[in-house]
Amino acid sequence: MNYKKSAESILNAIGGENNIDAMAHCATRLRLVLKDESLIDEESLSSMEVVKGTFATGGQYQIIIGSGTVNKVFAELEKITGKEASATSEVKSEGNKSMNPFQKFVKMLSDIFVPIIPAIVAGGLLMGINNILTAPGIFYNHHSLIEVHSQFKGLAEMIDIFANAPFTLLPILIGFSAAKRFGGNAFLGAALGMILVHPELMSAYDYPKAVELGKSIPHWHLFGLEINRVGYQGQVLPMLVATYILAKLEQGLRKVVPTVLDNLLTPLISILVTAFITFLFVGPITRTLGYWLSDGLTWLYEFGGAIGGLIFGLLYAPIVITGMHHSFIAIETQLIADNATTGGSFIFPIATMSNVAQGAAALAAFLIIKKNKKLKGIASAAGISALLGVTEPAMFGVNLKLRYPFIGAIIGSGIGAAYISFFKVKAIALGTAGLPGFISISGVNHGWLHYGIGIAITFIVTFVVTYALSFRKKYV
Known part of the structure; x- marks a missing residue:
């Protein structure tokens, strides 16, 4: 394959080098931020042997070329245009500028959750394995595998703990990823997540049952306020909002706190203030909204049926x-x-x-x-x-x-x-x-x-x- 000719053809089809704001490539695709996507000649691109497909997403125009070939075509593009490869993050940033507010919101959620998906997938698949071991009727009528073969009971109990950990401690994962995305210190985000799932707090899984049964909820007496001592295990929305507040507070403090005291006061004030207002009102409000969202979608699914x-x-x-x-x-x-x-x-x-x-x-x-x-x-x-x-x-x-x-x-x-x-x-x-x-x-x-x-x-x-x-x- 003549990679130089392919690069020249692609360049002509996307409107020339002057139409490129930023360019990079991943394992299989050219990732381009173009000034005017209306200049793209889709028919010409489709007819090229080297091009396997094209699509636009997140402010980027992506050309599917294939593993092993894309880097060679991209190298020729660099030589022809004289433009250096941008970091993938820079291409994303440039692409974000052309996105509307809703697209930016969706992109934000993607940036936060995509990095933690492997941990969630691992935990979920372990749940699947545990289900195979403990669910009755899979291998034996009316009995589970561990009921018949008790030697596997310990394995099932271990896997159950391994599987539940990413979900029970989900706020820590979200705190780390979200703080990084919002421009704050990722480790402060993780620390805030740890606070919200601290074992001294009433478990979020026990809270709805306690409310339903009318049991007393543990709380702190502070400044005439009663603040519930309830954790946020497995919660998404409370952690997202709390981490956003944490990151913005940290950024604001770094602008006003003297440099000599920055490493001491900024983390202290950020965590103290954010955790306090989270337990006071941010957490309870967003927890309720989260329940409404999950319950509402589940109800629509159950009610809508087929x-x-x-x-x-x-x-x-x-x-x-x-x-x-x-x-x-x-x-x-x-x-x-x-x-x-x-x-x-x-x-x-x-x-x-x-x-x-x-x-x-x-x-x-x-x-x-x-x-x-x-x-x-x-x-x-x-x-x-x-x-x-x-x-x-x-x-x-x-x-x-x-x-x-x-x-x-x-x-x-x-x-x-x-x-x-x-x-x-x-x-x-x-x-x-x-x-x-x-x-x-x-x-x-x-x-x-x-x-x-x-x-x-x-x-x-x-x-x-x-x-x-x-x-x-x-x-x-």
Whole structure:
């Protein structure tokens, strides 16, 4: 491949070097911030052998090229333009300038939660393993594995502790990540999280039960106030707001506190003031809002049933295009952390139906496409990738370009989501929203079985509808 020629062609198609504000690359994509995206020649980019797909998100225009090739093309771009590679964070920052307030809010949530997802995924998948060991009826009728084989009981108890730790101590993870995102000291954020889950506080999991039963809540008497001594284990919203206050207070103090006293007074005042006002009113208010949000979404899901799932399944892929799906991470984290009352997250299974649908549509397009060998090759690889949970190449590189596969995908996703919603399939962990996602699914009420049937329905419906639509000239 002539990488120089490829770089020149890409440069011409995006409006020339004067249209580039910042550029970088990741493992598979060129990440560009352009001054005017209307100058992009999409048709020209699509016809290039080196380009596997394109999409715009978060103020960035991203060109999918592929691992091992993207760095060589990017090196040629640097030589031609004379521009140095920007750090990925700088590209993100430049891209953020063109985003509206809502997009910035969604991006903020993504920046906070994406780094802590591995810890949440690990804990959730361990919950899945624990469920396999302790749930009755999986290996033996009416009995769990550890009831029959008691030698595994200690292992199950250990795994249960390992699994619950990331969720019980979730405010520490959020505090660290959020403080870093808000421009504060990440370790102060973690310290604030530790305060909110201190073992001397009444557990957040015991608090609703105590209120419901009318039991007394422990509290501090201070300045004529009664402040509840209740923790925030597994809570998302209280920690987000408290960390924002902490970071802004720290930033303000560093501007006025003398340098010689900065390291002494700034952390002390920041933690003391933020923790006090969090226990006083920020925490109780946001805790209630968090309960309302989780309970409201769960109620809509339970009340809406198959119809609610159908609507969500139809809309999920369009939501992904806008980038709004990143805001679901915070909601899913809360639903999974409170799975004892919510049963888990209904969003993950529906996301799986959407991803599988995108894969099925791309594989259908692979069989339909006859002349365009390049697009046919992209469709086969992208289809398999989407089935495994990575949908960008399939959605942006094939389905949206041809249109009819995308229509087939959202129809298949809606039908599959309606099925799993009817049977209340929920996830007790975040993981890969695709074929490997079984371990994230709750085994309650045959959840694994219905998850598998939902995937099969989604794949078949999408494939058939996509194939049928391909015969209608207006969609080809």
